[in-house]
Amino acid sequence: MNQHPDHIQDEQRSVTTLNGSQLSADRRETLPEDLSALEKKIESPQPGTSKIEHADTDKLMLSEEEALARAQDHPQDEEPIYLTFSKDDKENPRNWTHGKKYYITILVSTLNVLTCICAGGISSASTNIAAEFNVSAEVTTLGLSMYILGFALGPMFFAPLSEYWGRNPIYIWAWFLLVIFQIPLALATNIETIVVCRFIQGFFGSIPLTNTGGTVSDLWARNECGNAMAIYGLSSTAGPPIALVISGYVVQNKGWRLLFWIFMAILGGFWIIMVLTLPETRHTIILDKKTKRVRKAMQKQGLQAASNIRDANADEKKGLHTLFAITLTRPFRFLFTEPITFCAAIYNGFIYGIVYLFNEAFPLVFGPTGHGFSTGEWGLSFLGLAIGPVIAALFHPLQERYYLRRASANGGKGSPEARMWMSLGGAFFLPISLFWFGWTSYTRVAWIVPIIASAFFGAGIYIIILGILNYVVDSYQTYSASALAGVILVRNLVGAGFPLFGQQMYEKLGYEWASTLLAFLAILYIPIPFIFFYKGETIRLRSPWAREHFNQDEDKPH
Numbered sequence: 078m079n080q081h082p083d084h085i086q087d088e089q090r091s092v093t094t095l096n097g098s099q100l101s102a103d104r105r106e107t108l109p110e111d112l113s114a115l116e117k118k119i120e121s122p123q124p125g126t127s128k129i130e131h132a133d134t135d136k137l138m139l140s141e142e143e144a145l146a147r148a149q150d151h152p153q154d155e156e157p158i159y160l161t162f163s164k165d166d167k168e169n170p171r172n173w174t175h176g177k178k179y180y181i182t183i184l185v186s187t188l189n190v191l192t193c194i195c196a197g198g199i200s201s202a203s204t205n206i207a208a209e210f211n212v213s214a215e216v217t218t219l220g221l222s223m224y225i226l227g228f229a230l231g232p233m234f235f236a237p238l239s240e241y242w243g244r245n246p247i248y249i250w251a252w253f254l255l256v257i258f259q260i261p262l263a264l265a266t267n268i269e270t271i272v273v274c275r276f277i278q279g280f281f282g283s284i285p286l287t288n289t290g291g292t293v294s295d296l297w298a299r300n301e302c303g304n305a306m307a308i309y310g311l312s313s314t315a316g317p318p319i320a321l322v323i324s325g326y327v328v329q330n331k332g333w334r335l336l337f338w339i340f341m342a343i344l345g346g347f348w349i350i351m352v353l354t355l356p357e358t359r360h361t362i363i364l365d366k367k368t369k370r371v372r373k374a375m376q377k378q379g380l381q382a383a384s385n386i387r388d389a390n391a392d393e394k395k396g397l398h399t400l401f402a403i404t405l406t407r408p409f410r411f412l413f414t415e416p417i418t419f420c421a422a423i424y425n426g427f428i429y430g431i432v433y434l435f436n437e438a439f440p441l442v443f444g445p446t447g448h449g450f451s452t453g454e455w456g457l458s459f460l461g462l463a464i465g466p467v468i469a470a471l472f473h474p475l476q477e478r479y480y481l482r483r484a485s486a487n488g489g490k491g492s493p494e495a496r497m498w499m500s501l502g503g504a505f506f507l508p509i510s511l512f513w514f515g516w517t518s519y520t521r522v523a524w525i526v527p528i529i530a531s532a533f534f535g536a537g538i539y540i541i542i543l544g545i546l547n548y549v550v551d552s553y554q555t556y557s558a559s560a561l562a563g564v565i566l567v568r569n570l571v572g573a574g575f576p577l578f579g580q581q582m583y584e585k586l587g588y589e590w591a592s593t594l595l596a597f598l599a600i601l602y603i604p605i606p607f608i609f610f611y612k613g614e615t616i617r618l619r620s621p622w623a624r625e626h627f628n629q630d631e632d633k634p635h
Contacts, residue, residue: 138389140166141371148375148382155381160368161389162360168367170295170358178296182305184355185289186312188252191347192282193316195255195340196224198324199275200436201456202333209333210268214580217268220275221436222573227279229569232287232562233408234280237400243362244288244295245355251284252348259341263334285312286565290546291558295358299491299551300484303477310543311470314535317432318462321439325456364388408562415560416616417552417623420605421545422564426571427602428507428538431595433572435462435531437579442588448524461528465535473543475499490628493551494613500544500606506537508599515592541606548609552617554626 137156139147140163147158162169170178199206203217231251239247258281261274289309297305327336357363368388375383395403411418441447443455450458476499483495513530549564550557583591608616617623 141367144371144382144386145374148380148386149378151382152379153381155385158382158386159389159391160364160371160386162364168363170360170363171298173296179305181296181355181358182293182308184350185248185285185292186308188248188347188351189285189289189309189312190316190319191344192255192285193313194320194323195278195282195344196228197221197317197320197433197436198336198340199224200440201321201324201328201452202336204452205328205333206268206271212268215577216272218437218576218580219272221433221576223272223276224279224282225433225569225573225576227276227281228283228286229566229573231280231283232565233404235284235287236558236562237397237404239288239291239359240361240395240400241397243357244292244359245357248284248288248355249348249351251281252344252351255281255284256341256345256348259337259344263337263341286569290550290561292358294550295360300481300489303473303480306543306547307470307473307477310473310539310546311466314466314539314542315463318435318459318535321436321456321459322463323456326453329452361388361390361394364390403559404562407559408566411556411560411622412563412567415620415622417549417609417613417620418560418563420608421549421560422567424545424602424605425542425564425568427598428542429568429572430575431511431534432462432538434575434579434595435459437576438583438588438591441580441583442518442527443524447518447588448520450524458524458528459531461531462535465532465537466539468532469503469536469539472499476544491551493548493617494610496547496551497544497606497610497613499540501610503537503540503544504603504606506533506540508596508603510534510537511592511596511599515589515596518588518592544606545609548613552613552620552623552626556622556625560622 136159138159138161140161142163144158144160148154162172166172199220203214203220206212206220207214207217235247235251255278258274258278261270262278265271265274289312293302293305293309324336327339365388368386372383372386375386412422413419439458440455443450443458444452448455476496479498480492480495483492484490486492510530510533514527514534517526517530545564546561549560553560582594586594617627
């Protein structure tokens with residue numbers, strides 16, 4: 078699953094006070110003596126109208142109206158004013174109407190679906206491309222793997238740019254280049270062009286993975302984001318299999334080159350929609366523009382405050398060099414030092430590896446060597462994988478109800494472990510469905526039976542991926558972007574690698590035993606949701622990063 082998963086935008090750090098009034102005595106004993114090594118900075122205050130104490134510094138945090146009023150009442154006052162959103166500020170994305178927020182959520186989630194379609198759609202054309210350029214099936218598989226490799230590396234580049242310039246311009250320019258690079262693919266005269274351009278496409282097509290989760294966080298408060306996250310999760314899990322459903326008959330009837338022209342038309346249409354209707358949602362960028370507007374108004378009135386007003390996040394802003402340094406180093410620190418991040422990464426990697434491996438396995442099971450389906454028909458066999466997440470999403474309100482009940486019992490504060498409730502059952506869906514798929518792959522068994530098994534697999538990946546995504550975000554909060562960057566990197570590296578050996582594995586082990594091997598591996602991952610659910614609080618308390626937000630009394634965009 079593509080973000081908040083989002084995007085390394087976690088340098089607006091916040092400190093949760095760790096004192097006796099907030100942690101029990103036994104927990105205080107586990108804290109290190111020197112917390113400066115945790116790289117803490119001062120929490121940006123909640124919107125308000127009074128001086129907010131930040132360690133040994135007082136900051137005057139005012140809304141736009143209050144800042145102008147104070148400047149007019151004290152025209153010669155040189156005290157710095159930090160501009161923030163008022164409680165009901167219409168420029169704050171979280172105060173936009175539900176209709177507008179859902180529109181943006183659905184739009185950016187659709188981008189996630191489209192880039193996944195662009196990624197997997199080439200599998201329908203593999204046989205045709207191999208025949209035209211006289212190359213092996215393994216070489217044509219690189220067209221898929223290189224796109225996923227671009228998925229893995231793109232966020233490392235786009236995340237700091239999104240934090241520095243905002244989400245909107247990065248969405249627009251990266252998506253534009255994704256559209257343009259359909260042209261050399263449609264006109265390719267050799268396999269090298271296809272392989273190189275697919276990597277470039279994946280690189281620019283990774284922008285929904287970088288930004289979508291952050292956009293959702295910009296729009297929705299933590300305890301209100303359940304439905305929005307369900308939509309986002311659905312786009313990450315149903316998107317890859319839908320690719321083959323759409324592309325199969327296009328390639329069969331019109332040839333593989335037309336597929337890329339169709340992609341160009343669809344992606345280009347959504348680029349126009351983005352340019353016309355997608356607003357900037359990143360709070361720091363909106364507040365920065367708001368500050369410039371207020372400063373200009375003060376200058377026109379000749380007020381001294383014009384030279385002293387700044388946005389509330391001014392002290393935490395970083396240059397591009399620093400942002401890139403953080404982006405390229407911290408996710409690896411999280412991967413190798415944080416058990417939550419490591420477990421989430423290997424579980425996500427395994428799941429997405431199988432999802433993209435199925436791009437090579439399904440043509441064997443359902444194609445000419447199996448049930449005898451044509452290219453278009455075995456493309457339709459992916460409907461099971463696509464429908465499974467949709468069915469699982471219908472049950473997500475049960476998960477959300479459980480979470481809100483736990484949050485209410487916790488005094489309205491977050492409860493990350495409650496995010497994993499449905500994953501306790503979902504973890505069993507994967508091995509069961511893989512065993513089912515494997516041992517019903519015989520041609521004497523009706524083709525619908527393994528497709529039903531794949532639907533249960535699709536439901537399982539939706540439940541698990543959404544649960545883990547929410548758990549990581551809630552656990553790390555302002556550091557969640559770094560944690561998710563590590564998860565996304567591993568997920569897509571594994572996703573790029575699995576298709577390269579998928580066909581060989583299924584041919585050498587046999588369809589039944591190849592799926593059985595995957596099922597046994599899936600069993601090894603079952604304990605992860607249970608560990609998070611029952612022991613997650615202890616793990617978070619031992620983490621220097623998650624411990625900052627242990628009290629779960631903050632709710633800032635990530």
